[in-house]
Amino acid sequence: MKLVKILLCSFVLLMIGCGEKENPSFTKEDLVLIPEPQSIEINNGSFRVNTETKLIIPGDSIKPLTNILNDLFEKSAGFQMAVSNESAEDNFIQLKKNTELAEEAYELSVATNQVLLEASSRLGFVYGLETIRQLLPKEIESASKISEIDWLIPNVEISDAPQYSYRGNMLDVSRHFFGKDYIKKHIDRMAFLKLNTLHFHLVDDQGWRIEIKKYPKLTEVGGFRVDQEDTHWNARTENEPEDEATYGGFYTQEDIKEIVAYAREKGIRIIPEIEMPAHVMSAIAAYPWLSCTGEPIAVPSGGVWPITSIYCAGKESTFEFLEDVLTEVMELFPGEYIHVGGDEATKTNWESCPDCQRRIREEGLADEHELQSYFMKRIEKFLNKNGRTLIGWDEILEGGLPEEATVMSWRGFEGGWEASKQGHDVIMTPTSHLYFDYFQGSPDHEPVAFNAFTPLNRVYEFRPVLDSMTAEQKNHVLGGQANLWSEYVPNEEHSEYMLFPRLAALAEVVWTPENKLHWQDFSVRIQKMMERFDIMGINYARSAYAIQPDSEINLETGEVTIELKAEFPDVEIRYGMNDSELSANSNIYKEPIKINSNSHLKAAVFKNGEIMGPILDKDFQFHKAVAKPVTYKYSYNDNYKGGEEKGLVDVLRGSKYFKDGRWQGWINNPAIITINLEEPTEINEVVVGSLEEQGTGIYFPQKIKVEVSKDGKTFEKAGEITREFQNNTSAKIENFRIGFDTQNNIELVRVTVEPLEHNPKGGGSWLFLDEIQVK
Template sequence: MKKFNLLILLYVSLVLAGCITGQQDAVTLQSPAIIPEPVHLEVKDGVFQLTDRTAVSFRANDELAESTAGALNDILLPILDSKLEYRENTTTDVILFKTEAAIDNPEGYRLNVTDDQITISAGTAAGYFYGLQTLRQLWETTDQENKGGLLIPQVEIEDHPRFEWRGMMLDVSRHFFPKEFIKKFIDYLAMNKLNTFHWHLVDDQGWRIEIKKYPLLTEKGAWRVNKEHLHWNSRPKPEQGEVADFGGFYTQEEIKEIVQYAAERHVNIVPEIEMPAHVSAAIASYPWLSCKQEPIPVPSGGVWPITDIYCAGNDSTFMFLAEVLTEVMELFPSEYIHVGGDEATKTEWEHCAKCQQRIKDEDLANVHELQSYFISRVEEFLNANGRKLIGWDEILEGGLAPNATVMSWRGMSGGIEAAKKGHHAVMSPGTHLYFDHYQGQQQLEPLAIGGYSPISHVYTFDPAPDSLGQAADYILGGQANLWTEYVPTPEHAEYMIFPRIYALAEVLWTPRENKDWDKFISKVNRHLPLLDEKGVNYARSMNNVHVTPEFDKEKGTISMKMEAENPQGDIRYTADGSEPSVNSEIYLAPMSPDQTMTVKAGLFQNGELVGKISATEIFIHKAFAQQPEYKAQPAEKYSGNSDFVLTDGIRGSMNFGSGEWQGFNGDDLELVFDFEEPTTVSNVTVGTLQDNGSWIFRANKVVIYGAGDGSGLELLGDSKANISSSTVEKQVVDFYVTIPEKPLSRLKVVVYNIGVCPEDHAGAGRPAWLFVDEVIIE
């Protein structure tokens, strides 16, 4: 067995393994597991056996084909111990390369495998590259005990991408990643036929690109005080005397090396230079860039609201940006330059004399139009230098710059609005494509920013649904984003990327009608052993078992369904709190619990546990499966996954976006339960969430009222909060109310919101969120 690292090669990015000794008897291979699924794939009987006796062939003077043949030889040399020889006019035991201008799509290719030859046809180097990626997968993902070479299943493939922009963003500001990992990240994109690397080089917490005209940007702006031991959103402002030595940056020579590395793999790098907000690191380096022109430190953690922004009334700001962008354009040949444009709190502009004078001089209505002026002025500079501007969907506010492209992250509405106005858009909604979100049950995952985007959810995304009509023509494609506030290392980044990148690749390459979840997840299972060979730290979250309630309206009962995203294997479980094993009961159908219990479950394949054991407490109580009367409804976005979310027997985890909670923005929760028959109640427990960084705070107090038959409501008891609303640690805070035991026909539960965010919070004075689950009546 010979293993080799293909990162050093031009056209490859995986570690491959092959066995080369002697002849091989006829074998049966599994069907191909190509990700992303091709446009047309026909699998035929038989195989092609690739050995050191196989030849390569191409037309004379076809430099593109000759170069591709050389790249394939680089891949095969460590496997075969020799290079394939070139032979003219041969038709058997040969790999043919044909450059065909008739292949319209610049990234398209054809791949035909018969028993005596492989033919790869393309019109461009990119097409050939993707053809080689598919060929590589054909021998990597087929089960073979081959001692005579590589076995390639006979296939006929015609392929090209659905979208031209197939990308992923990596944030290197919140946490800096070394050059070696940036190259590895590019390899991950290339092997999955993704062609765009959005490089987030600038943000409040660090400036990561060397600008020779402004050396302080990296001498000072690239470094912050190390407060990694604290939660991201609870890191205090650096104090005078604290040493800023945590961070890093890329020299221009390193960037040139990375850009070349990416180009060889047909990955375009789109640099992002944030403006007018997310620029604390720049202002820390050159305070005259802000309206106040006062020194500030580089933040060590979260910043909200973002008020330290560039001064739009100062011409020196635009001179600075022009000189920075000039150096950026010299390093990056990308047609697009990303300018951010998001999350700018414009309070400083409202009080800045120069900004107000700019508004007056340019006949602008308000600070929103001033941001539009800011972005349009930068776009004019980029256009004059042959580049195009792209920014987050906030650049729509106050009017869209004439030629701008919108990257839609706050859902798809921004991209849709831009497309309907005749502007190009890239879809990147946080609902589906934020890879910093949890991909499994929060209690089984490393700390993340929040949200919930498992691989199955990523796979459902469509950047250009039919509802867009002709506006769909303006959708360039899509990309996933990996923000790194909670991703401090390359290993953690890999965990957040894999295996979700496989779903991203298929969403952006494969025709909608060719997508098939069951087939896709089966292919993912075939690719994971390759990641094991490479030592990639991928997530196994799709193997974890979820226990979810299902309500039967006719019977008025709730049953518990168990499922894992990965359908391969057996779910085994226990209902007594013990750890499940290969000998535990196999889950076959939803269970209907009649008493409080702890269900533990795991997915087993071939007698081995392949994920983590999940534990779910199911509470059967006197309000179980009841639908209470609400005085005020929860926020639409956080209404929960059913009408019975507060009484479904399953308590909410610490992931507020899981559908297990109901959220109320600034409002109290008031519920009334009507019992069919007088019911004796002794206590009520109400769970609330404390998630300071997400503006979610435990309740102030819970008050219980009750009434017997024919009587009015009376106060029965209350419970006050036992932790501060400023507590940073994320936790579920229970309110336990003991009440006098007596028969009740009606029970009223009032959960009081703290109202507004505390004075020491970034959102001080703004409406606070209250999240509640479950209401347990005993």
């Protein structure tokens, strides 16, 4: 009997062990869901997907949605689940209609023998299937078959629905054109994150990207520009109408139909943007009669400011043209909304245009602002007559809002606040949080971007509604949208880099209940999600891993204190000094680092022995002029003071971001700086640090002269260098070295730095300096 009991116990233990192996359990830390669901409960065990698993659907109209999972399984597992309308006893994933759920809501119940996904609409099923996708091992994203892996879905109960109905992303395909396949790939990734709106910016000054059959020149002429891609966007020169235009592209109407149909299957609506009355130089280049002057122009290759070449609001032919264009656009895009821009129109030409002035008089308008309001209201009436709703940027508030317009608030939250007060629907897309053409980390490690910052945690801080809003105003806030303008985004790889992982942060804050939004928790999940992004082939930014140094010098003692941190909290930072290699065995950063002599610092975030992001690589050069008195013949600009009087001799160096507070700037004057060494000193070299960013008018100097004095009165030239102008597409720091024969007993050093005399675009040239080293 004793032997029987022992054998029975062994059998029971064996079966329990097998059960645990067949259906292992998971913890919350194992789940990587973005956006975080409304509610989730984790139970013991898991469901295993295998070749016998069936997908049960309520009707054939839902069948295309099963590809969300089956396309992945076919590539990564080598099989597809059979799809059926008939029920099964076990080993199935069932999609079931539940009309009591809201349109975008879903409920997901995973047990060991079955998965039940309930929703009332296609959208709910899409979001539930994307959640199942995220619950599966990250290897499900593999483009090739993976062996020896268990395709397990943790046993969970999820009840989920979005907080906001509008969860969007704007892609600008005008400034740089992106092909149809990339747009479809991006739609897939939006669906993965439960975003539901692609705002398609198809028209701008630099390119018209949608075929309009009645006006073929819009794409034949307006779709192409002179190739100046080797020059910074804002440093490009004006084109002539007869210049050869080779850069560009456009979508045929068949392309648009394919993209719209593809997006619908992924639960994504597409809102086209057809800009007016400004940002339309591409249209005017094709049909000059659309402007007030009728003069031929070229499609610009780069930045234009102010934007004065705009549609003439006085001619009836302008409105006939726009109604024709919008008619074809509405046939291609079946959704409710049409975006018509309305931003940044400089009305100089309207002020002198006889047609526009006649319109103002005949319509009893006060001024050109009311003329724009007239323009927008007239377009709105046409759209409303065709069952559509107009969306415009917040400038459409000026002069009076169209009656039923929805406002997209980009210049902060104020436009959205005012529009909601007037009873209009609002989409929040403020530059402060949701402009993804901004840097997401230090420009020292980032590709070219607009000169402002939107780091990952800043996106996560975004909330569409304001505390100062009334309950009625809050009801008018539809949600939020991230904008990726493409002036500085020349290719698809760069586009992905600017979008991810920031798009995931937006997706969570517009889906997840506010009381469940926690940066600490999200920062853990997004780091794990990046592992899935790797398999998905997304070129995402690792900027949140970048070391952010904060350095200061004690000018009395000459000691520099360096603090290190990263955007992600609680990460492992390791550093090496001077000749030591940076590795997993380097010092762990625990407290500020102090130095008082020449030092070379390297630091990075490590995880499991691997470097996770950009390496901080910084020199601290202590030279003979550190903390010495400095005088200026021409003072630096009040907006760019650097470290003020001793900012050029404080060891601390500026970054590629000209607004970082380290740089001293001059315009319309040379920089003439005299350093008092305070005692007779032997020197043989001066090094001048300078920044160039041609797009903002900052240029390297064209000449640097060094003079020295032994008595404080008489100066002699010690050395001089000159340089020729060169095109430069990005921010760059250069240390200009002026070497000379050794000079003894020198007390004063005078450095004259002359700015670029002839700015290629005209106007003055900024000169930016930081640190003058005397050696």
